[in-house]
Structures are given as structure tokens and as C-alpha cells.
Amino acid sequence: MDLIHFRHKIEIPASEESINYINQYKTFWAWKIDVEQKSYSHILDSEHKEETSRRLLEILPSWQTYRGVQCSYRSVLPITLSEIAHAYNEIRQYSLLEFNEVPDEPLRLLWEAFGLLKEPSGRRRVNLDYFIISVCKPLMFLWGQTLAFDSRNRKNIRKDNSIQLRNYIPAASRWTYSNWKTVMQGLQRELLQKLDIIDFCQSHSYSIFGSNSIVPYGRFLDIYYYY
Numbered sequence: 338m339d340l341i342h343f344r345h346k347i348e349i350p351a352s353e354e355s356i357n358y359i360n361q362y363k364t365f366w367a368w369k370i371d372v373e374q375k376s377y378s379h380i381l382d383s384e385h386k387e388e389t390s391r392r393l394l395e396i397l398p399s400w401q402t403y404r405g406v407q408c409s410y411r412s413v414l415p416i417t418l419s420e421i422a423h424a425y426n427e428i429r430q431y432s433l434l435e436f437n438e439v440p441d442e443p444l445r446l447l448w449e450a451f452g453l454l455k456e457p458s459g460r461r462r463v464n465l466d467y468f469i470i471s472v473c474k475p476l477m478f479l480w481g482q483t484l485a486f487d488s489r490n491r492k493n494i495r496k497d498n499s500i501q502l503r504n505y506i507p508a509a510s511r512w513t514y515s516n517w518k519t520v521m522q523g524l525q526r527e528l529l530q531k532l533d534i535i536d537f538c539q540s541h542s543y544s545i546f547g548s549n550s551i552v553p554y555g556r557f558l559d560i561y562y563y564y
Contacts, residue, residue, distance in 0.1 A: 338499050340533045343561055347541060351564045361396050362556060363545060365478055368392070370548050379429060380479065381422035390415040393475060400485075402474040403455055410454050414475075421450045425479060433482040433554040434535070436525040448514045451475050465514040472517070481553030483521065484562065486512070493562040500527045528554065 350356045373379050380389045394411060397403065403410050424443030431439045445465075452467025453460075469486045476483050484490050488510070495503045502523045507516060528535060538557050543549040 338497060338527065338531060338534065338561070340531075340537060343534050343557075344537060346561045346564050347537075347557055355564070358400070359560070361399075362478070362553075365392055365396065366481065366553055366556070367546050369479075369481075370546055370551055373429070374548065374550060379426055381418055381425045386418050386422060387415070389479075390418050393418075393478060396478070397475060400474055402470060408455055408457070413454055417450050417454060421447055424450075429480060429551075431482070432552060433521070433525055433528060433558075436482065436521050444518075445514055447476060448472055448517065466511045468510055469512040469517065470510065477553075477555055477559060480555070481551065482555040483517075484524075484555050484559040486517075486520075487563075490559060490562045497562075500524075502527070524558065528558075 350359055369380050372385055378385065380386070394414060397410075397414075424446040427443040428439050428447070448467070449461070449465060451472040452462070452465070455468045455471035456462065473483045474485045477485055491506050491508060494500070495506050495508075497503075500523075502520060505516070505520050505523055535554075538552050538554055539549045541557070542552045
């Protein structure tokens with residue numbers, strides 16, 4: 338992971354399709370920033386949760402979040418967002434740079450709530466091993482600090498000899514909560530050693546959103562490891 342390649346991948350879209358995905362995320366994130374810069378407001382509070390649900394239900398299916406599994410996510414997602422509002426409010430102040438400080442209880446609640454959306458009849462799994470994409474794609478929109486960890490992300494992270502995460506990235510699509518936390522902590526350590534990339538993420542966030550009060554480090558890493 339070096340600044341030249343990082344900037345190139347973030348600033349120059351690889352295809353027309355990627356431009357569409359990038360614009361969808363930019364639109365959502367700009368709206369989130371606008372909401373959350375107001376005192377005490379956040380996108381899952383009582384005033385904004387319906388709008389958040391509407392926006393996610395427009396986006397997540399086209400991002401193939403629930404592909405391959407028959408689940409009633411359209412009716413369940415709005416309920417899930419209401420149930421996790423307090424947990425989201427507890428973690429939203431933390432970025433990937435402070436991941437080790439994120440309280441475990443709300444983070445685990447978010448992991449399981451989104452994981453259950455892709456399980457038949459919302460059945461809880463004993464080991465909390467859920468489809469990583471069903472958790473991380475909505476969380477990447479809401480929080481911005483995790484990658485989606487789709488198959489291309491996973492493959493490219495394992496191939497990156499410049500970071501020490503190869504042995505922690507499963508090829509499988511189901512991850513446990515503890516495995517995801519280990520990988521996120523590893524990404525935090527790697528990013529904290531790349532001050533030039535942190536500076537770029539902050540300046541790029543300001544240039545496209547007019548603010549770097551909330552920097553979506555996970556989304557930028559997601560783009561980097563997708564292409």
C-alpha cells in the first residue's frame with residue numbers, strides 16, 4: 338500500500354460501472370455528513386431513520402448485498418435499523434484509526450443484526466459466523482470504517498505483500514465476529530503507519546464532501562483493494 342497507487346485508484350475510476358458505485362456512495366455519505374454535523378443528530382435517530390432505510394433499500398440490492406439467499410430484507414432492514422440505532426450512535430464517533438477503542442458490545446450487536454438479515458428466518462448462528470458482505474456493505478455506508486470484504490477485496494488483500502494480513506483474511510464468505518475484528522485491528526495498525534495515506538484520505542474527503550469531520554477510511558480502502 339503506497340500513496341501513488343492509492344491516489345491513482347481513488348481518484349481515477351476504473352470503469353463506467355465503478356463511477357456509478359462511487360457516485361452512489363458519495364451521495365449517501367454527503368447526506369450523512371450533512372445530518373451528523375448538526376448537534377445531536379444522526380442518520381438512525383427518529384427523525385432520519387426512515388430516510389436512511391429508503392436510501393439503503395435503493396442501494397444495497399444493486400450492490401449485491403443479499404444476492405443468492407432468499408430473505409425478506411426489504412421488510413426486515415427498517416426494523417433492524419431501529420433496533421441498532423443506539424449501538425450505531427455509540428460507535429459512529431470512532432474512525433478506523435481508533436478501532437481498538439470502539440466498545441465491543443455495540444459493535445457485536447451491529448455485527449449480528451446485519452448478519453441475521455441474510456440468514457433463513459433470521460436464525461442466529463452460535464459462532465456468529467455470518468456472510469461478511471451482508472454485515473459490511475450496510476456498515477460501510479452507515480459508518481464508513483469497514484471495507485465490504487467481498488471476494489475481490491479478500492483476494493487483493495491477501496496478495497498485498499506490503500501488509501501483514503495475508504494469514505488473517507479467509508477466502509470463505511462467512512466470517513466470525515472475532516475474525517473480522519482481528520482483520521480490522523490489523524488494518525488499523527497498517528494505516529497508522531501510513532501517515533501520507535491518512536493525510537490524503539482527509540484531504541480527499543474534504544475535497545469531495547466539503548468536510549473531513551468524518552472520513553470514510555474503510556470505503557477508501559474498499560476501492561483500493563477492489564481494483
